Amino acid sequence: xxxxxxRLLSLxxxxxxLTACGGGNSSAPASSGAADSxxxxxxxxxxxxxxxxxxxxxxxWQALAKAYTEETGVPVTVVTxxxxxxxxxxxxxxxxxxxxxxxxxxxxxxxxxxxDYCYDLTGTDVMGELASESFALKDGxxxxxxxxxxxxxxxxxxxxxxxxxxxxxxxxxxxxxxxxVAEDITTRKNxxxxxxxxxxxxxxxxxxxxxxxxxxMPIYFEYQDKGVGVSETIEGKxxxxxxxxxxxxxxxxxxxxxxxxxxxxxxxxxxxxxxxxVFYQNGSWEYSNLVGEGKPFTDDDLAMIPxxxxxxxxxxxxLCDGTENYWCVNGAAKEEDIQATLDFMYWCVTSETGTxxxxxxxxxxxxxxxxxxxxxxxxxxxxxxSAAGKxxxxxxxxxxxxxxxxxxxASVLTAYAAGTGSWDDVKTxxxxxxxxxxxxxxx
Amino acid sequence: MEKALKKYWPFFVLPTFAAFVIxxxxxxxxxxxxxxxxxxxxxxxxxNGLKNYIFALTEPDFLHAFWFxxxxxxxxxxxxxxxxxxxxxxxxxxxxxxxxxxxxFFMPNLxxxxxxxxxxxxxxxxxxxxxxxxxxxxxAPYGFVGLVILMCWQQIGYMMIIYIAGLQSIPGDYLEAAxxxxxxxxxxxxxxxxxxxxxxxxxCTFLSLTNGFKLFDQNLALTGGxxxxxxxxxxxxxxxxxxxxxxxxxxxxxxxxxxxxxxLVLVISFCQLRATRSKEVQQ
Numbered sequence: 137x138x139x140x141x142x143r144l145l146s147l148x149x150x151x152x153x154l155t156a157c158g159g160g161n162s163s164a165p166a167s168s169g170a171a172d173s174x175x176x177x178x179x180x181x182x183x184x185x186x187x188x189x190x191x192x193x194x195x196x197w198q199a200l201a202k203a204y205t206e207e208t209g210v211p212v213t214v215v216t217x218x219x220x221x222x223x224x225x226x227x228x229x230x231x232x233x234x235x236x237x238x239x240x241x242x243x244x245x246x247x248x249x250x251x252d253y254c255y256d257l258t259g260t261d262v263m264g265e266l267a268s269e270s271f272a273l274k275d276g277x278x279x280x281x282x283x284x285x286x287x288x289x290x291x292x293x294x295x296x297x298x299x300x301x302x303x304x305x306x307x308x309x310x311x312x313x314x315x316x317v318a319e320d321i322t323t324r325k326n327x328x329x330x331x332x333x334x335x336x337x338x339x340x341x342x343x344x345x346x347x348x349x350x351x352x353m354p355i356y357f358e359y360q361d362k363g364v365g366v367s368e369t370i371e372g373k374x375x376x377x378x379x380x381x382x383x384x385x386x387x388x389x390x391x392x393x394x395x396x397x398x399x400x401x402x403x404x405x406x407x408x409x410x411x412x413x414v415f416y417q418n419g420s421w422e423y424s425n426l427v428g429e430g431k432p433f434t435d436d437d438l439a440m441i442p443x444x445x446x447x448x449x450x451x452x453x454x455l456c457d458g459t460e461n462y463w464c465v466n467g468a469a470k471e472e473d474i475q476a477t478l479d480f481m482y483w484c485v486t487s488e489t490g491t492x493x494x495x496x497x498x499x500x501x502x503x504x505x506x507x508x509x510x511x512x513x514x515x516x517x518x519x520x521x522s523a524a525g526k527x528x529x530x531x532x533x534x535x536x537x538x539x540x541x542x543x544x545x546a547s548v549l550t551a552y553a554a555g556t557g558s559w560d561d562v563k564t565x566x567x568x569x570x571x572x573x574x575x576x577x578x579x
Numbered sequence: 580m581e582k583a584l585k586k587y588w589p590f591f592v593l594p595t596f597a598a599f600v601i602x603x604x605x606x607x608x609x610x611x612x613x614x615x616x617x618x619x620x621x622x623x624x625x626x627n628g629l630k631n632y633i634f635a636l637t638e639p640d641f642l643h644a645f646w647f648x649x650x651x652x653x654x655x656x657x658x659x660x661x662x663x664x665x666x667x668x669x670x671x672x673x674x675x676x677x678x679x680x681x682x683x684f685f686m687p688n689l690x691x692x693x694x695x696x697x698x699x700x701x702x703x704x705x706x707x708x709x710x711x712x713x714x715x716x717x718x719a720p721y722g723f724v725g726l727v728i729l730m731c732w733q734q735i736g737y738m739m740i741i742y743i744a745g746l747q748s749i750p751g752d753y754l755e756a757a758x759x760x761x762x763x764x765x766x767x768x769x770x771x772x773x774x775x776x777x778x779x780x781x782x783c784t785f786l787s788l789t790n791g792f793k794l795f796d797q798n799l800a801l802t803g804g805x806x807x808x809x810x811x812x813x814x815x816x817x818x819x820x821x822x823x824x825x826x827x828x829x830x831x832x833x834x835x836x837x838x839x840x841x842x843l844v845l846v847i848s849f850c851q852l853r854a855t856r857s858k859e860v861q862q
Contacts, residue, residue, distance in 0.1 A: 550805075554714065
């Protein structure tokens, strides 16, 4: 008997240890606002629980949620997933008894994963406010996701340094110009004291600029040739141009190509902030990190120029325009919560407070009729490019079959930059990897 | 006292037993069921039969991860235990400052795996840059060696403490008797100390084997599986399958891999426990 008791006791002690270990798996949200008020919300008015994708906009969302609650009494919880953990967090949150009522997908491929969970937005008020119905993502005739922000990316240029090197942004309107300027800066690097490009870091915090945003260019131009918006196979017709621009980045950089494998997004940004490089490929979301209190730049120092790769009508090429931030409403949520969520979305994109917060605090240009002008320099520049009749490059990378494709492209690009891999590996991954990932996606 | 225990033991065992059922047995059974399903959130799973297991057992990356993990486990277990035992033997002699040395060797164990991984990544990359060699994430053999060094650095101190405890519990008269009989230091080590240390060796090899097999944090932080999944170990491979992929089928694949992984770790640790237990001696 004594033995049995001892055994059971030791078993339970072990169990305690095991469960204690298991507890470590539950990931804490990066931040949370009106702590779980969504769960305990009372009354028929429902509650909103928004799982936000953008960490840089977290503070602004928390404030906006608070303002909405003060105005209407409807509790709004905003939780922001830590960088790179959105899918994980969404998966675990959606299985809970109080799942997010409003969540995000990053485009058509992301939507295919979640479409069974989305509420059909056809005929809702917020849908009516969207500037064009064509922006929304559909499945059959159901409208499942609507974008809430338009963003653009290109090559952010330090005009002051460029002038020191004897050039102006107007001098650059083709790949050849960019190459000429960059290589000239590199030959005079010691004399000038700065490099052409900030480091093309291939660490996970930075490699999306090359395996996704730069990879957009060859994909976009190939789609243009074929006249399609998505394709399950890719020929890699413009991969030589992709190589040319990538070579330009890595050979005219602040550091040796072999060191890029360990460079992070912060490294790259800090080099640009410190005036060690003229060019920095990034997007309009980067504005608040470059201009403002405690930042070295003003609007006059900076410009964003298109990414030229030597294809198409370069003189009329604009910035890369699009979004990978789509709102979806959880169709499995309680009816009153769905209604509360739709009301909240409508309020965000129509009310004075909502539109102002999205424009000023978050720096967004929103694709809705009631959009306010954003103070973001890059957003205004993008509008100016469009007004001047330049054709924006759309975000064809939204049709990239999977994150795995991107990660593996990053891996071969890194090896190529360091000289331990060849460009053929990049080609293979780009073309064959694309086909096999689409096969896996459908299979 | 005995009587009361007999009568009320279920009452005392109940809270932890309930915790065990809720926190371990039930999730485990649910996980087992999910490994036969396709799902995105666990409340909407559809049965998928044996497909998940067929996929898991035929995926080249998973098999590579298995062999990589196995190799890593063997190498790290040997390195850790040899070094830990050597240090323990050195620190049980009467030298000055043993306590300081013991604390110093134990300290790395107090730092979390992710933090250690990033610190060592910076260290290795700096050294490799100075030597003009490809960085850690570009060359799989460096990644492997890096992982072994990292694990040794972290684990040796912990195992050392267990060995020291084992060495100190060997009765002094055994050693004295051996010396009087004219045994050399080497004979004392092999014939007296090691047989008496077998319980500690069992524990230490068990811990380092299972730690090696289950390694995740350090792998994620140090190499992240780069280049091209070549330094990806089983736990990281499962994580990538489950979270790195979109689509209901991948969750099932990841779950099936996790079940296989669990069985594997159980089998290996049982075999190891059997093998070393049989060599233990009664004091």
